[in-house]
Amino acid sequence: MGAWRDLLAKHAAAWSALERELDKHDLGPSEFEVLDYMVERGQDNYRVQELADATHLSQSALSRLIARLERAELVCRSMCDFDRRGVFVRITDQGHARLIAARPTHRAVLEAVFDG
Amino acid sequence: MGAWRDLLAKHAAAWSALERELDKHDLGPSEFEVLDYMVERGQDNYRVQELADATHLSQSALSRLIARLERAELVCRSMCDFDRRGVFVRITDQGHARLIAARPTHRAVLEAVFDG
């Protein structure tokens, strides 16, 4: 139970610090998570629901998050060839570069929160 | 770093389960936290900023959260006698009863998430 309080405190501290610091890269924590997931897995394409699962966000939240990333040209959407209801989400070179640039910040924030 | 992922996963699971289950008591997780804090500390009155700190929420979020709780008659606000900028927040009997009723649910959710 104290564990839950501790988890809440650490989560709040880390999340808000990530918001503050990642803003320098024009990213929010959720946007970072999506891009990071894509780079880490290294696939060409991702389905929206897969990204929603990876980020613990709802399908609708991901739909809009991807729209934001697309507007910023960090990802692009294309039709899924084997199921035309779906879309493929692909990270762009800009998106990849943005993520790589932001990773040290992300890592530093987490180290600061968890060590300190 | 896997620790951070794990924390995010546990937080998301617990928080959404709390939203779902506490809804049966007409409470959100944040409302529960505020009431729980007040009952646990056992003081008569609380200042808004103190509650904001306790819940990792902003002052403005707390102002509105308290307004919701007041509308539901779970707390009441009164003037702070020694600093007329401030307000005193006090839990009502209804608020106390509501919290006590919700506590087993809260505890059960956390046990389910952290044991399972």
Place this chain on the structure above:
DNA sequence: ACGAATTAAATGCATATACATCTAATGTGT
């Protein structure tokens, strides 16, 4: 093969939250 059920993603809508600002009250320096 066709209609019903299901599924993927987008969108309308409601809401919780943060930031900036506002108002009122308190504190401070000279």
Place this chain on the structure above:
DNA sequence: ACACATTAGATGTATATGCATTTAATTCGT
């Protein structure tokens, strides 16, 4: 004592998110 800075809390506004619904496409049962 008076002007200025600071502080407490409320509120305008913007936004991210979730739920419910919508639309389009697929799957399934007969």
